[in-house]
Amino acid sequence: MNIVFHFGRYFIMMYRVFSKPEKFGIYRENTFKEMISLGIGSMGIVAIISLFMGAVITIQTASNIDSPWIPSYTVGFTTRQSVILEFSPTIIALILAGKIGSNIASEIGTMRVTEQIDALEIMGINSASYLTLPKIIAALFINPFIIIYSMFLGMFGGWIVAVSTGIVTSNQYIYGLQYDFKPFDITYALIKTVVFAFVITSIPAYHGYYTRGGALEVGRSSTRAVVYSSIAILVVNYLLTQLLLI
Amino acid sequence: MIEVKNISKAFGEKQVLKDVSCLFERGKTNLIIGASGSGKSVLIKCIVGLHEVDKGEILYDNRDFKSMDIVKRREIRRELGMLFQASALFDSLTVEQNVMFPLIMYSGMSKSEMLDRVNFCLKRVNLVNANHLYPAELSGGMQKRVGIARAIALNPKYLFCDEPNSGLDPQTSILIDNLIQEITHEYDITTIVVTHDMNSVMEIGEKIFFIYKGELWWKGDKNSILETDNKEIGEFVYASHIMKLLKSKH
Numbered sequence: 001m002n003i004v005f006h007f008g009r010y011f012i013m014m015y016r017v018f019s020k021p022e023k024f025g026i027y028r029e030n031t032f033k034e035m036i037s038l039g040i041g042s043m044g045i046v047a048i049i050s051l052f053m054g055a056v057i058t059i060q061t062a063s064n065i066d067s068p069w070i071p072s073y074t075v076g077f078t079t080r081q082s083v084i085l086e087f088s089p090t091i092i093a094l095i096l097a098g099k100i101g102s103n104i105a106s107e108i109g110t111m112r113v114t115e116q117i118d119a120l121e122i123m124g125i126n127s128a129s130y131l132t133l134p135k136i137i138a139a140l141f142i143n144p145f146i147i148i149y150s151m152f153l154g155m156f157g158g159w160i161v162a163v164s165t166g167i168v169t170s171n172q173y174i175y176g177l178q179y180d181f182k183p184f185d186i187t188y189a190l191i192k193t194v195v196f197a198f199v200i201t202s203i204p205a206y207h208g209y210y211t212r213g214g215a216l217e218v219g220r221s222s223t224r225a226v227v228y229s230s231i232a233i234l235v236v237n238y239l240l241t242q243l244l245l246i
Numbered sequence: 247m248i249e250v251k252n253i254s255k256a257f258g259e260k261q262v263l264k265d266v267s268c269l270f271e272r273g274k275t276n277l278i279i280g281a282s283g284s285g286k287s288v289l290i291k292c293i294v295g296l297h298e299v300d301k302g303e304i305l306y307d308n309r310d311f312k313s314m315d316i317v318k319r320r321e322i323r324r325e326l327g328m329l330f331q332a333s334a335l336f337d338s339l340t341v342e343q344n345v346m347f348p349l350i351m352y353s354g355m356s357k358s359e360m361l362d363r364v365n366f367c368l369k370r371v372n373l374v375n376a377n378h379l380y381p382a383e384l385s386g387g388m389q390k391r392v393g394i395a396r397a398i399a400l401n402p403k404y405l406f407c408d409e410p411n412s413g414l415d416p417q418t419s420i421l422i423d424n425l426i427q428e429i430t431h432e433y434d435i436t437t438i439v440v441t442h443d444m445n446s447v448m449e450i451g452e453k454i455f456f457i458y459k460g461e462l463w464w465k466g467d468k469n470s471i472l473e474t475d476n477k478e479i480g481e482f483v484y485a486s487h488i489m490k491l492l493k494s495k496h
């Protein structure tokens with residue numbers, strides 16, 4: 001099926017998702033549940049990836065600087081810039097697209113093929129909104145915290161390697177982290193994060209919601225959800241970077 | 247009473263329902279029967295609006311369902327309960343929460359009133375001491391019971407059951423069939439049951455609509471179905487050895 005069809009159906013679904021909920025209290029309760037599972041569920045993997053990536057960026061920067069004219073605090077500076085601008089918002093979003101995305105698509109897809117969505121519709125409930133809105137709202141709220149957490153851990157990972165291997169001193173590294181800091185970089189990263197949060201919840205929800213068939217198709221939807229949300233993240237990342245930084 | 251007039255439904259090139267008209271009476275178990283793939287589920291889903299019909303009318307006690315917008319339809323949907331082929335219980339909720347779900351959404355009852363209603367419904371379907379189990383922990387028959395309890399939680403005027411005894415043993419099937427019939431009589435509601443099971447037909451077939459390749463081929467009740475000399479219906483009814491035996495004794 002063609003891309004125009006999917007775009008059209010996606011936007012129609014989003015229109016339904018954001019139409020007035022029938023019972024506000026239930027939505028609020030579900031949103032809290034989603035926030036907790038999203039936040040807690042992502043802590044571990046985000047921590048591991050951030051620490052290691054920060055460490056690797058620090059080592060690579062240090063090993064590529066062999067000119068005596070480049071000050072050694074550059075290592076800290078470069079780590080900070082890479083982590084804040086690209087690594088935490090974008091790479092973590094891609095990881096979450098895999099983790100949260102496949103989860104959402106298979107959960108909603110299973111509900112579709114086992115007629116649970118029909119059951120909701122029969123009860124007169126706007127199923128698209130009921131199933132998707134709490135997840136989207138939860139991600140919009142929680143992902144910025146996850147990303148800030150990832151930024152700290154990334155820079156911390158760099159610090160651990162810097163100090164333990166002696167490539168730069170702790171003081172130089174920290175001086176680098178603080179050098180020429182522009183608060184707008186954080187704003188930029190958080191804008192990206194919020195947009196990506198929408199992408200990695202709504203696209204998988206779409207693929208899950210329109211699953212047809214059985215268990216096999218749920219698996220396919222889940223794969224497709226991850227592929228398309230990852231592509232969307234990369235495209236949106238490019239567009240936002242051009243829009244915000246140039 | 248639900249009236250279906252000349253409805254047709256196609257999926258792409260494939261014409262699934264052709265000009266079907268039925269009158270489903272109140273206080274009776276109305277059966278839609280036919281072979282697998284004949285379009286029974288599509289018909290019932292058209293009636294409740296899970297599929298849009300291409301042509302024809304659907305009247306819920308003379309209220310034209312087809313021309314209603316989504317908001318009006320939701321009002322009608324609060325008057326109907328449905329038992330799905332695979333039960334369609336919400337996996338993430340316990341038995342109690344499943345039955346309570348429609349109450350939380352629409353009843354405006356207090357927590358303890360809702361709990362009373364849930365226990366009443368579960369008792370009505372003979373399912374006790376299962377409140378805190380999850381659907382995955384239940385047998386097929388128990389899942390159907392929970393499905394029925396959830397469907398009747400809001401005191402529906404219309405009850406739809408898609409293959410209520412698929413995947414059940416014959417004894418449990420009969421229990422479920424009888425339960426559906428009792429509820430229909432007790433609350434005087436309009437019940438439509440889709441089935442391909444001759445046992446159900448003989449058990450609760452107060453009104454029967456036979457669908458053959460998407461067309462309404464024959465209608466009658468459990469007595470007249472044994473007498474008709476319609477060829478396709480004969481093939482359906484007397485497919486099993488036991489029914490053939492019955493016929494030879496007749």
Ligand SMILES: Nc1ncnc2c1ncn2[C@@H]1O[C@H](COP(=O)(O)OP(=O)(O)O)[C@@H](O)[C@H]1O
Pocket residue numbers: 257262280281282283284285286287288289
């Ligand atoms: N959503 C759908 N899209 C396309 N074809 C469908 C859809 N639902 C059902 N069909 C087709 O309609 C026919 C009747 O299906 P169904 O009503 O489920 O049969 P049954 O009588 O066994 O319940 C089948 O051939 C099926 O493939």
Ligand SMILES: [Mg+2]
Pocket residue numbers: 286287288331408409
């Ligand atoms: Mg069917």
